[in-house]
Amino acid sequence: MEEMKKGLEGVVALDTKISYIDGIQGILMYRGVKIEDLVDLPYDAVSYLLINGKIPNESELSEYSQELKDNRIINGKQIDVLKEFDFGVEALDGLRTAISCTAHFDLENNHHSPDANKNKTIKLVAKFPTIVAALHRASFDKEPIEPKDDLSHGANFLYMLTGKIPTDLEAEAMEKDLILSAEHELNPSTFSLRIAASTLSDLYSAVICGLCTLKGPLHGGARKGVMDMLDEVGNIENARPYVLNKLERKEKIMGFGHRVYKTYDPRARIYKDVARRLSIENGDTSWFDLAEELENILYHEFVEIRGKPIYPNVDFYSAVVYKYLNIPAELATSIFAMGRVSGWIAHCMEQYADNRVIRPRAHFV
Template sequence: MNKNICFIDGLEGILKYREVDINELVELPYDAVSYLLIRGELPGEQELAEYSARLHAERGINREVMDVIRMCNLNVDAMEALRTVVSFISQFDPDLNDSSQEGNMRKAIRLIAMVPTIVAAYYRTANGKEPVPPDPSLSHGANFLYMLKGSKPDPLEAEVMEKDFILSAEHELNASTFSSRVTASTLSDLYSAVVSGLCTLKGPLHGGARSEVMNMLEAIACPENAEKFVLEKKLKREKK
């Protein structure tokens, strides 16, 4: 299999991970797609079962991490909190100083598993609610919504969230990927590389685009307002 991690052609509407078209990948579980990205090939049935079990088992965060989340300024951009907490959790990783391929693989699995838990815990804390522990029986997308809402999502909500995670999993050599690669090229550890990427992703000319989409959807409010909203933006020559 071609080992190119990602290929994007915006004009032609092409997105591929490891030479597999995204239209095929969105029909798979998120766990299978993340396995593909970090291992280089799609898992077999047994491989997926073992990988998912490891991923789901690593979702929890300890009391010390929760203390740091509660100490964060709850009015700051959530990316600032995520950057701080990801840096902090490195201190508890038994493989922190193991830069072997397998050591980095174990760290990658922990990060994939814990980041949604951190984000959901920060969101609920910032909104005056108690964090909800992860449910290892749920899929990646369903578990994230469960931790956000405090109740299990319906099947459609879970499917949409799962597909969103898949579509967002890899976007070629963007600014945050470049930052992470620069850090990794110095033989720094994986957590440092991820924190570098998060710092870059926070910028409004990079990751901020998704926030603007959410602002736009809230401004439109309902499908009936969509056409009017777009036409007014075009008339005023506004990009957002």
């Protein structure tokens, strides 16, 4: 009998040129470039890198950015659909339905030529932030704010969300967030999306499959879980009792531990620095101080006492960044998807280029 790996842990399913992870050394690369060398680039450049396989030169980046700007706007019929959603649900439900709706307005939806897929790629990357911001505003019975062409991908999203031009640091934080969320090998949403693509389903359908998988609290929904946890703990004085109570009950502490990383998640280090800088600019370090205290307590409990390599993952300090950007917790997973869509599209294109339908077997018991 062939060995069954629960959760497919440790199973290598395919070859990829898109990203590389070393979970022991704490290394993450997009297309062979370390994440630490990418976070100071514009999100558009990293999006281009993932989808096209190279860092764009000045002319290529300018053309790609302009194409995104030209496709940011969503039409009135789409906005009318957004207004009909039940806003008592997690925002990702609305985003999922909105992307499905967007597919209906795309005449190339079921065309699979390289040109058609390129056009769909631009529309998806460009419209995700507009849809998320419009969904949030519609939940408060407010009209959407049209995008501004002179703002970066991240800064424009914050502007459409609030109507205020973000500070330079806020814009930088949002760009870095989208970059750090953009790609992470065969995570659950990417794998589910590649399964959909392997059936030769269209790009929109594959991305919707990724969205449905991302929603789960053990994947993209974990970021919202950390934000809720920070609210629950409230202040530093409550941190230790909270942690010890969780450990005694053998309950999961959101934002710690990772299936792949057995050391500090390299994305978490970058988020931590951004969160610290935002806390200083805001003149209120309370959220950052609370998070750092939780990290110190958990390091002592997990690493020093139990000898378990459990460290902050990507969701922990990103939640703190969202706190300082005044992003509501219910938007956290949808904003994760805004960054991840570039990586998802890259994986779809890679699957289409060398396809075999993904169809594993099960062991009957």
